C-alpha cells in the first residue's frame with residue numbers, strides 16, 4: 001500500500017495500461033496530472049491545439065490498434081477536444097480523453113473555466129465519467145480503456161475535478177481490479193452462420209462490402225479467404241479501405257457517392273451481398289430504396305444497433321467480424337468448390353481499367369496521376385492520412401492501399417484538419433514507417449499550427465497540399481448542382497505554404513511538374529524534419545465518379 | 560404476422576444503474592436519435608443499486624427495435640425489454656383539480672370518482688382534487704367525464720409497468 005494523490009494514481013494506472021504517449025495541452029485544472037506525468041516514463045507530446053491532441057490520439061489508435069490518449073484542461077481545453085472526440089466517435093476509433101475540471105465544490109456555479117463537458121460529450125462518446133473520489137480513479141480508468149477498446153470501439157472521456165487530483169488515498173496497485181463489465185457476445189450464432197453460408201453457396205454473383213469493422217477486428221485474412229473461395233468482388237467503404245489489398249484482382253475499391261466505376265457497377269448486379277463491419281451510411285448506399293433492392297443481404301456487425309438501422313438484413317449476424325468470417329469460411333469450404341469465373345475477372349479488370357487507365361498514363365500533374373505517383377514511391381507499409389474534400393476522394397479513388405491501418409481518414413464526420421494531426425499520431429505509433437498527409441489547402445490551414453509540434457517533438461511527416469486555392473469540394477458541388485455559382489469558396493493565394501513551413505522550421509517546396517514532385521517527395525520521405533509540398537493544381541477539376549446527392553448508385557456521373 | 564410498419568404504442572422498460580446522470584443519458588439518447596417519448600417515469604426497484612425507467616413510445620416495430628438496441632449500448636443500462644401489453648400490469652396515477660362551484664357539481668363529481676375508484680384528496684370552495692390510478696385508458700376516460708366541469712389543473716405521472724409472473728431483474 002502506498003499513499004498517493006489522485007493525479008499520481010491516474011498516471012500509475014495509465015502506465016499499468018501500457019500507455020506510452022499522451023497528446024495534450026496543460027492548464028490550471030490539470031497541473032497536478034502534469035506534475036505526475038513529469039515523473040513518468042509516459043511521453044507527453046505538447047500539441048498546439050487540443051483538437052490536434054484528440055486527432056493525434058485518434059491517428060495513433062487507428063495506426064496501431066491501441067487506445068490513443070489525450071489530455072486537456074477544463075473549459076476551453078475540454079471544448080477544443082470536442083471535434084476530435086466526435087470524429088473518433090463517428091469512425092469508431094478507441095481513444096480516452098482526460099479533462100481537468102474545477103473543484104467539485106464549485107461545479108454548477110459557473111466557476112472560471114468550468115464547462116459541462118460530460119453533458120457536451122454525452123452524445124459523442126461511448127461513455128463518459130466524472131470522477132468523484134481519488135480512490136475511484138484506478139477502476140474508472142481501467143473501465144474507460146475497456147469500454148473504448150471492446151466491442152465496437154469508440155471514445156471515452158474521463159473528467160477529473162481538481163480536488164480529486166489532489167486528494168490523497170491508500171492504493172494497492174499490484175492487486176489488479178476485477179472490472180465488472182458486460183462483454184457483448186462476440187461469437188456468431190451458428191444458425192445465422194448456416195443461413196449465410198447457404199445463401200452464399202447458392203449465389204450467382206455474390207459481392208462483399210468490407211467496412212472499418214474488418215480492420216478493427218483484424219479480419220483481413222479471413223475476409224480474403226472467403227472472397228477467394230467465392231470469387232466474389234470486394235468493395236470497401238471509406239473506413240474499410242485497406243481491408244483488402246487493393247492490387248488484388250478481386251478488390252474493386254471504394255463504394256458509394258465517390259465509389260469506383262467497378263464497385264458501383266458490380267453492386268447493381270450482385271444477388272447476395274455480404275456486408276462486413278459496416279453501417280450502410282448514406283455516403284456508401286446512395287438513395288437507400290435503390291440500394292441492392294433485389295439482392296439478399298447478409299450483415300455482420302458487432303454493434304447490434306447497426307443491424308436494421310438503415311437497411312433490413314436478410315441474414316443478420318451480430319458478431320465480431322473475424323470470428324464470423326472464420327465460421328462462415330469453415331462451413332463454406334465444405335459446400336463450394338473454388339470457381340473459375342474468368343468472365344467476372346475480365347469484367348472487373350475492364351471496369352477498373354476505365355478508372356485507372358487514364359490516371360496511370362497521364363503525364364501532367366493532375367490529382368489522379370499524383371496519387372498513382374505517391375503510391376509508386378511509397379513503400380507498401382507507408383501510412384496515408386487525408387484531409388477532407390476532393391483531396392480525400394482522389395486519394396480514396398486512385399491511391400491504392402495494400403495493408404490494413406495504412407489509410408486513415410475522417411469518414412463519418414468528414415473533419416477538415418484531421419489528416420495532419422492524425423498523421424502525427426500515426427507517426428508516433430509507427431516511427432519506422434513514412435507517413436503522408438494528402439491535404440487540401442483549406443483543410444491544412446485548419447490545423448497547420450501543429451507544424452510546431454511536429455518540428456519541436458521530432459515527428460517528421462510529409463504533407464502534400466493539393467493547392468487549388470479553393471474549398472474545392474464545395475466548389476465542385478456549386479459547379480455541378482448550383483449552376484456554377486461560386487460563393488465563399490475562394491481562398492486566394494495565401495498563405496505561401498513554402499514560407500509557412502519554413503516559419504515553423506519545417507521544409508517547404510513548391511513543385512510544378514510530376515518529375516519535380518517525385519524527386520522532392522522522395523527526399524521528403526528521407527528527411528528528419530517535416531516537409532510540406534505545395535502542389536498547385538487547376539481550380540476546376542472534378543472528382544469523378546460521383547453520384548449526385550440523394551440519388552441511387554446507378555446514377556453515377558462519370559466523365 | 561403483422562406488418563412491420565404499423566404504428567402502435569409500446570412500453571419500454573429499462574433497468575438502469577441508480578446514479579446521477581443516468582436519466583440524462585437516456586433522455587438525451589431519445590432526443591438525439593429523434594425518438595419521441597410519450598411518457599416517462601422513473602423510480603426505485605427491489606434493489607437499491609438499480610432504478611426502473613418506464614417509457615411509452617409510439618411507432619412501428621422497427622423503431623422500437625432500434626430504441627431497444629440503442630438503449631442497450633448505454634453502459635449504465637443493465638437490461639431493456641419491451642413489455643407485452645397482454646401480460647403486463649400497467650398503472651398511471653393522475654391528480655385532477657376540477658371546478659366544482661356548487662353542491663350539485665361536487666356530488667356529481669364525487670359520484671364519478673367513485674365509479675372510477677378515485678379518491679377525493681382535497682376540497683375547496685370552488686374545486687375538488689381527485690386522485691385516480693389505473694391504465695392510461697381508464698384515466699383518459701375519467702378525464703373526459705370531468706372535462707365539462709372545467710379542469711383547472713392536472714398532473715399525470717406517466718405509466719409504470721411490470722411484467723406479470725415470475726420475472727425479476729436477476
Ligand SMILES: Cc1ncc(C[n+]2csc(CCOP(=O)(O)OP(=O)(O)O)c2C)c(N)n1
Nearest residue numbers: 389390391414416440441442443471472473
Ligand atoms: C471542419 C469542416 N468545415 C467545413 C467542412 C465542409 N467542407 C467539406 S469539403 C470542404 C472543402 C475542403 O477544401 P480543401 O481542404 O481545400 O480540399 P479540396 O476539396 O480543395 O481538395 C469543406 C469546406 C468540413 N468538411 N469540415
